[in-house]
Amino acid sequence: MLVFDPICALATPPGAAGLAIVRLSGTDCFLIADKLFHGKTTLQAAKSHTILYGTFHKGMLPIDQVTAFVYRAPNSYTGEDVVEFGCHGGRIVSEEIVEALIEAGARHAEPGEFTKRAFLNQKMDLTQAEAVGDIIHAVSVQGSHAAARQLMGGFTKRLGELREKLMELCGLLELELDFSQEDIELIDKRLLAEKIEETRGFCIELANSYRSAEIARSGYSVGIVGYPNAGKSSLLNALLERKRAIVSATPGTTRDYIEEMIHLEGSAVRLVDTAGFRESGDMVEVEGIKLAVELLAQCHLILVLNDSTEGKDHSTALLKSLRAKFPDAECQLVHTKLDILGTNTFDTSTALAISTVSGSGMTELKRFLASKAQVAPETVSDALINARQASLLRQAADSLQKAREAALAGESNEFTAIDLRDALKRIGEITGAVWNDDILNTVFGKFCIGK
Ligand SMILES: Nc1nc2c(ncn2[C@@H]2O[C@H](COP(=O)(O)OP(=O)(O)OP(=O)(O)O)[C@@H](O)[C@H]2O)c(=O)[nH]1
Ligand SMILES: [Mg+2]
CATH class of the missing domain: 1.20.120.430 (tRNA modification GTPase MnmE domain 2)
Incomplete structure (x- = not known):
């Protein structure tokens, strides 16, 4: 086993929580920990894979009651001697523990450094x-x-x-x-x-x-686009089932983009509501449209929303230009505001139709998104x-x-x-x-x- 200098870091997310874990790994690990941990026995004397209970001291001051998990090389995550302190959650205690360990001779771990040591000590290969x-x-x-x-x-x-x-x-x-x-x-x-x-x-x-794996890893990305006032933010809110984006009758309401994740039938779907497409003199809006174009380049699916009260062909030019600009993404036409129109007279083989007011067509839209986001299980096996x-x-x-x-x-x-x-x-x-x-x-x- 390779043994490196002692490193420490908070292993759990910072902030209020029941517990937090601070990790310490490397040479002199127990020696350093014993300077600060006061229990019935020392950590140096403890057997591997045991948990000790005691107080953690910073300077002369006891700062928390903690547990200390002892792992001896090579039987640890990194392959080195490791102590994991379980302390109370919250920002202060865990930060003080890390500071105390550094004062006692450890240094702050770099990102991924524990796992890197596990790799160097042949605990796992790079794919693991x-x-x-x-x-x-x-x-x-x-x-x-x-x-x-x-x-x-x-x-x-x-x-x-x-x-x-x-x-x-x-x-x-x-x-x-x-x-x-x-x-x-x-x-x-x-x-x-x-x-x-x-x-x-x-x-x-x-x-x-890779593509399927990316969807399983980061979610299926869906861009919501259309001319101003098409009902994009209304759709985002309806899918999220909460009022996340501002909806108003003034065209150009959404200036920035809004990204949110939903889960449909077990799949993660990343929704991006964008600023409406139009030739705009408003600099903020132009910036928003530019951002939208960058984001769409990473989307798997682009929902092109057409305000049906403006006519069924109102967004045809936009749909065409998006298809040309983003050949890797799928573009799907969705007619909106079906409640105003009353009946769905659209060609259902090429377009979906919805109303976020009456809810009609929403089940079909969700099912459509879920089927697209579903990754064939055999493509991401092991x-x-x-x-x-x-x-x-x-x-x-x-x-x-x-x-x-x-x-x-x-x-x-x-x-x-x-x-x-x-x-x-x-x-x-x-x-x-x-x-x-x-x-x-x-x-x-x-x-x-x-x-
Ligand atoms: N009747 C009806 N009105 C809707 C529907 N969807 C949206 N609207 C209305 O259409 C207007 C524009 O809706 P938004 O959701 O803000 O449209 P948007 O595409 O996000 O607009 P911008 O952000 O300005 O580009 C609002 O007054 C909404 O209340 C719908 O299904 N039915
Ligand atoms: Mg909007």
Whole structure:
């Protein structure tokens, strides 16, 4: 086990709460803790995985009654000696405990530093470390469960099998090279190409699940757009079932954007209400429209609201321009203010129609959103692919493609083996079998302090 300098941080969110936990990990951990913790026995004398009760002192002053969880290396989250103090919640006590630990010789942990140590001590690989972050930030049950499976090693296992397959192929190719004088063929090149193609397909499939994984991880993003007064904020409020945005008969009411999350049939849906689109002389509104355009670029679905009292084709030009501007998003036309019109005479195969006043069409709209937000369960099985992993998987697939072509072209084994090794390196970067500081900074820089 690697043992680093002692670090500490609050591991629970700051603020009023029943309890808070302060973590301390690293060399001299018990020595530092014993300077401040007064219980029946010292922490140095305590067995691993025991909980001690006592008072925590800052200077001469007892500041709280606490519990101290003792974990001895290597049987801890970081693999080092660890003490976790359970104190009362609230800002002051936990901050004082952290300050006291720093005065006693620890330093404040950097974001993700505990988990980084767990990785360096081989308690987990990088995909598992990333899963820890995903569990913490999960917005949907599905996303959280997929991350949990990844944490328990589901993805690690799959990548391990992939690596083994590639290593075996590499081994055969290199062995054959040793016998090149004798013209012995240990592996049929067609079969080799087939096997490479199989693994390439697997990489592509995983990389393609990135979009679904993103939805499970961060929610399905829905932009609500339309000309001023179309009823966008009214729809946001109706979906939230509370008055979140200001609604008024004055066009141009919403200047900034408003983002809120709802859950529909277990899926997380991120709603963004935007400023109405129009040529405006008002600088604030223009800024709001610019912001809306930036936000829409990240949306999966854009609901284009059309004030039906202005006519069914009133927003056709807007719909057309949005489709051209955001080809990756789906644009759905929604006619509003159905209660004024009385009857739904719209083509239901292409457009939804609602009234936030009478509630008609709202059930259909919610069902529509829920069906879109639902991620096919098989696409996020035991891996919640993130951007880093997807990019590495695509690079691996490219190398495998080259290897396959080399094999089919009957080129020397050396070339095929080089490309296979390249793919292996990329997969190694996903798990952390191959790592450098840049890779670790990308992964752990996104973490919060205390994790
Ligand atoms: N009768 C009726 N009036 C509605 C309905 N939806 C919205 N309105 C009215 O239409 C007006 C504009 O509604 P908003 O929700 O503020 O419209 P908006 O699209 O957010 O407008 P901006 O923010 O100005 O772009 C308000 O007077 C609402 O009361 C509806 O379903 N039926
Ligand atoms: Mg509005």
